[in-house]
Amino acid sequence: MKETKPLHRRLQKQLKRNGFKADTLPNDMEKWQEFLHLIDLSYTGTSDAQYLLERSLEVSSQEMRKLYDDLKTETEQRIDALHRSEQKTRFMANMSHELRTPIHGILGSLEIVKGTTLDDRQKLFVDTAYASCEVMLDIINNILDFSKLKAGGIELEIIEFSPRELVESISGIMSTMAQEKNLEVQCYIPEEIPARIKGDPARLRQMLMNLIGNAIKFTERGEVYTGLELKEIRDDSAVLRFEVRDTGIGIPPAMQKSVFESFVQVDASINRRYGGTGLGLTIVKEFAEMMGGKIGLNSTTGQGSTFWFEIEFPVVESSHLSSQTKHLEGCRVLVVDDNETNRRILESYLHAWKAEAIIVSNGHDALHKMEESLLINKPFDILLLDWFMPQMDGIALAKTIRTDSRHDQTPIVMLTSYGISQEKQKQAGVQAAVTKPVRSITLRDVLTDTMRRHGSPRHNQTHTPVHHTPTPKPVKPLLPALLLAEDNPVNALIAITMLEKIKIQVDHVTTGKLALKAMRTRPYKLVLMDINMPEMDGYTATRYIRKWERENILKGRTPVIAMTANALKGDKEKCMSVGMDDYLPKPVKQDELLKLVRHWLEQQEALPAL
């Protein structure tokens, strides 16, 4: 046989095993059979291998098909989610646009109203409304800024502004929030703070609002203090430290690092209890860092937290003591305030203005100091009284002081957390009021102005003294009036203001018990009764009124109108069942309130006088 290609190795082996050579054929049948058996085994093996390869491909392709299907499903889901997230972003953008348009409308309108002739109280309300709108804008901006920060799309503005005005105005707005919780809101800005600096006041405002907002949110009692401090002067710039300190729940040490992270709150229960987006501190931190500053926090659980940030700003105009303050030089000022931080702040300001401050913490000590001042022949030039104090409040103290004619020439300035009516001021013999938190410039102006207009002659060199009788007018016989029982001061103020349209005296009490006490001292045409009040709620108070009327302890029957935020079904029924006559859901709208009050007053008129 001609030698062709060598045989397959396997075949060669089988041949060899059976004693064959490639070029000779076996002649033994048995050897042939054995050889064929081996060849058969090889074929079987090969076809098995082929079959298994097919199986393996089949299994793998099935798996790949499944993998493909799973991936496809997952991809589709992801694309869906992306669309949804995109929609959410677009919705957020649209929403904020939609929200901002009306807010700008309100702000614009208020701006126009501000330009018209307003009395002090109208101005206060318009200012509050304006400031509240600004807060709302800030919140919306927070949400937008957060998404922009994530995308790195924020640029800082550099404009001139007054840091003092910035901090004071924010602190002022935020104090409205704090009033509901009866927190003291304090603000102190030393005189050496530069008058004008360059930076991004809108962002700074947002940062401070976030910090103060948190402080108020997490503080149940005590105070929230906002401070501005000059850390360092470097050539044409100054490092300012903004600080917000509270006496709230504090932050456990383990959490202090992570509170600046997005969406992190100290724990889940905090979120349930206090709400919030968890974005505030992240934004503050990001902004502080963008401004080249640093941020920090000190906190002790249960005692409070201090958040601060320090930023370097170019100085446009250094601080200068206004010539105005000269009027206060050497003045003797008696300060009466029960809150220590407030006393320190007032003392610092007065000290900066070179006034002589005598500081006491209660009405009793104040009266003592005043007596003493007469004895040593160094009468006070002006009195600065806090309204809300335990035992003897500012009004009571003022009234007491006005009973002594030796102090007739000493003007009184009242510190209040919200406005005080002219009427009340006059009644108590108070010449002026300053809203807390005290803004240094305002305080300085009010003190200077009050002394000039009402003070003793040595401060009235430029003006002919216009004698203002600080003593209260003789008390008129008691006229029928309207009684407002409402513990929330803001709600009360709003209601009282709304009721000014109706010429009727409004007496305001803050608990059910006080309402009952008032009912026994004078007759009322109508009672507006809040339901949730401390000591005694509106339901109980109304039950007593009805009981006393039946027992003739009270004369006639006075209609009682419930005012409540419990807009739940069945509330009205409950009000009626305890003997109330009508129901007004909160928030109270002026026209509804007036309509209701007029209606019930007319009903009263129609009745024969008892």
Next chain:
Amino acid sequence: MQVVLTYFTQATGWQKPLPAFDSPGTLVLIFSEPDIKPYQQALDELQAKYPRSVIAGCSTLSSIYNDTIMENALVVGIIRFHKTRLAIAFAELNSPQESKQAGISIASSLNNDDLKGILVLTDGLNTQGCDLISGMASLINQQQVTVVGGLSSDHLQFRTTWVLCDGLPASHMVCGIGFYGEHFVIASQAKDGFKPFGPERMITRATGRILHEIDGRPALQLYKEYLGEHANDLPAACLRFPLAVWQHDRRHYVVRTPVAVDEENNSLTFVADVPDGYQIQLMYGSFDNLVEGAENAARSLIHRLPPSTPALALTISCSGRKMVMQEDTYQELEATLENLPQGSQQFGFYSYGEIAPTAQGTGWCSLHNETMTLTVLYEGD
């Protein structure tokens, strides 16, 4: 070193006369049918002839005598070492759970500075091979000491397997023979010849010797998918479709043959642990592949032997291979022998589990399934 391989049958007596090799350096290795009775006389003869020698052995499905599969015979190898010291140790195995302890016991008895190799023969039905090895490995330095051996077998009835202990067959027993001295050389090679198919996969759930999930899929279901029509022959078909199992390096895999399938739990049961996280790949064996595997074992080994010197190979192959190759099994014996140097001899047995290093170089000993293990013993200069 002098070697005489012989066998005894009732019909023909000794195939070759027993040589006068008795010495403390003589090893008499005996591989017998599970039923020893017909060979008691031969055994007594050996005891009498080699009183000073180390006598060891075990039961088997079939013995290996050169290229012949011996059934109904007692295969005996008489090896007289001149420069090698021998020692033998036994450990009892009351239950498979004692395997590790038995391994520790054997190793501690045999361990010595000049220990070069250990041949382990053990009860094939009561030994956890992996545990036995890990017990030994805990004491000996495997860089210096090569461990080889196997689990004794019976006629696939899984009834009685034994090792020789003081000339008597003993179940529940492990026997270890230690080889000492600088001249002794032991070279071992394990090759299976199974061909992998399908992708490499991972064990995602296993408890001990039961494999539940592969790549998160039920193990039996996946196994059947691969086998296709062969799945109808389960569990017998398992022998042809073992798994390659390895932890880090594919090159050091061991063969694991399922011994049972659990339809209810969709799992496969093995004779050794199949740990979570290990990699696996399915394999198939055909006659050609298995013969080629045996051939490769010999080819790989030959590089580590002195050239052109006839060698003595101790051949331990798996009963499972014999079941796959059936009456053609002798071809794997031909394949090994014809790839060893001219004039080489081999003897050994078909086991229920082979013990040998996984790959040349690393030397780490493992329990194998369905593998041809070739071990060459010789004395160097």
